[in-house]
Amino acid sequence: MGGTTAYNGKEKGGSGHNREARSNQYLRCLYTNARSMGNKQEELELLTNKYNYDIIGITETWWDGTHDWNVGMEGYGLLRKDRQGKKGGGVALYIKNVHTWTEVEMNVGDSCVESLWVKLKGVKNEGDIMLGVYYRPPSQVEEVDEAFFKQLTKLSKAQDLVVMGDFNYPDICWETNTARHRLSNKFLDCIGDNFLFQKVEKATRGEAVLDLVLTNREELVENLKVEDSIGDSDHEIIEFMILRKGRRETSTIEVMDFRKADFDKLRELVGKVPWEARLKGKTTEESWKYFKGTLLRAQKQTIPLCRKDRKYGKRPAWLNKEILHDLKIKKESYKKWKLGQLTKDEYRQATRECRGKIRKAKAQNEIKLATGIKGNKKTFYKYIKSKRKTKDRVGPLLSEEGEAVTGNLEMAEMLNDFFVSVFTEKSGGVPNVVNTSRERVSLEDRIHKEQVKNHLGKLDVSKSPGPDEMHPRILKELIE
Template sequence: MDEAFYEQLVEVVRSPALIPVGDFNFPDICWKYNMAQRKQSKRFLECVEDSFLTQLVREPTRGGALLDLLFANREGLVGDVKVGDCLGQSDHEIVEFSILGDVRRVTTKTAILNFQRADSDLLRTLVARVPWESLLKGKGVQEAWTLLKVEILKAQNQAVPEYRKASRRGRRPVWMSRELLSRLRKKKRVYVLWKRGQAGRGDYKEVAKVCREEVRKAKAHLELRLATAVKQNKKSFYKYINGKRKTKDNLYPLIDAAGHVTTDDKEKAEVLNAFFTSAFNSQTSYLQGTLCPDLDIWADMQHVSPEIEVETVRELLLHLDNHNPWDRMGFILGC
């Protein structure tokens, strides 16, 4: 019966959205570390890993044992998993969850800039051709900034290519290399041959074991690399962490000006609106208290032209975040 179940599971896991749930009665499996004691439990754990299923229940569901399990074959499909009280006379606790994903494929039309393939020389040339002195002469700060932004964006459209943003479902995992993807495809081919009787079960198990070890090593190597370089590249680290989360937290309760706690979404919006309104000055249209003292003095003395030193600007550019696309453009323009 167990082998028949495993064969059916391998067949149905190909569907775009699969959520197996039920009492599997494997109390000795440690889902935190993917370890088991009994031979039968180890076989079940291997089948789950080979099918790329994720187990989402973390709390005991019967006494102190975790018997009722919930799986999903892709990220973002299930969220808000909670273990509640018992129903009626049952000694198993209720597992509540929400289905978040849409099984339909959605083709995204969002285009984003590919700064990795930007033509730096062309960008410098286009920016250098702009007659900045005559263009910005006699202009105010806001008007000059608008003109600068327009010219930079024109040069960006010619020097930085665009590409279509991949949907989450069709996106390859970060740890998935070409070599590992080739191994997984080979595993699928061996499985098809095994089902047709053209390969032995031992051949498939050997290939599946190698793939399982390679996936574990790839994930561990990626996580170690991100943790080591977290101080230099925080963006990639937190992007990976947020991608592992099953649900997105809502906005927490806020405290209004009177000291009352607001939990309703409409009240939260009003509190945020009141805060942003109070943070802006209607005359200057910039955040109060965010400018450095020198800029505050210059803002009060608008008739005095600011002195811009090349070395000061270059020093600021050299300390920009190299992992930010806009900062990388700053490096290009400052070189």
């Protein structure tokens, strides 16, 4: 039931656009047993930023409520199940925000089995993809094993199923599909009865194949690689492709791309307008409309728009070339260790050095954000928000017909219909208007240029434009 074949897609080089076009044809996945994510979150962010994973499965997160402030990753939704009542364990799934997914709750052994299941929306005419992550502690009792087998049996009927996790059956020989112990043989019977294929061939911890990837279609999972580890975990990373497309949500919102703005041209266009002649004889309202229209036309000519995209998490602010170089050295050290060219202590030393520099760079960035909070609160709080536990997702909602609704538009319409239905209609005419006294406000006869420049200079360029569509960054660029 093993075996992997090479995937023909080329990954090296190419532009970001081409990289995204290729990744639309499959789902790029990473799985690992972290043995505590507490000191490995930053390295996971680096790998995610570099390789653009769609799905990330993790076992032994060792998370609890105290970790809520540092588990989020920008560009990804997070589903997690922490172990209750004692330390260790825990499973998590990160799913890129462009995908539509819903959690599948299991009635069988849901509280005792450390597993998570999601249904990822597939493209039209191809059906959905069932994804799971599972952790089986070495001392797990047979009753919990049986509960997981029931979950697996139920979900293996899905059109496409992929399960990743640490199953902890070190005695199984996957070349012959045999095992020495009774519980291991029961597991082999379960995957055989459900016609599942096991795709991992190389050892994932020491000499044992503990971490597995199961699927109900052998050709669904390809290009599987076992290499390196996150931080000092004694389990290795598994990377693989699911040869299916997920339904992708694309944003239609466009924003100004200030990186490509031509502010010199903007100032030139606005500066050559004969304002006094154009505004002469106009009312206040007419003058405002002319000013706004002229400025927005100049803005359109000099500042291109770009789609507000959710495809990628942004590159971490603390990431630099030195860290990328150390990450590369760590990966090369792993390969040399596996080939016997380095000792395990030398590989661990490379791991420690890489982790130390990541922590130092992150700490320096956080100090910079904290000391600069007075000048730019938005950046500080945006960073804090991105690191906190991800917000709860809306839906799925249950329609009157009993069907699950997952589409954003359909859910919005359902919620709107519900709110309309509970509005209280009040009868009666228009209430009497009470006369109020009005104070006369004195206005300055003239507004001086220096006053305007002073106010424009205080604008916060990190804020969004209001209903007048004038961005504070543009107004500030036009001070002189």
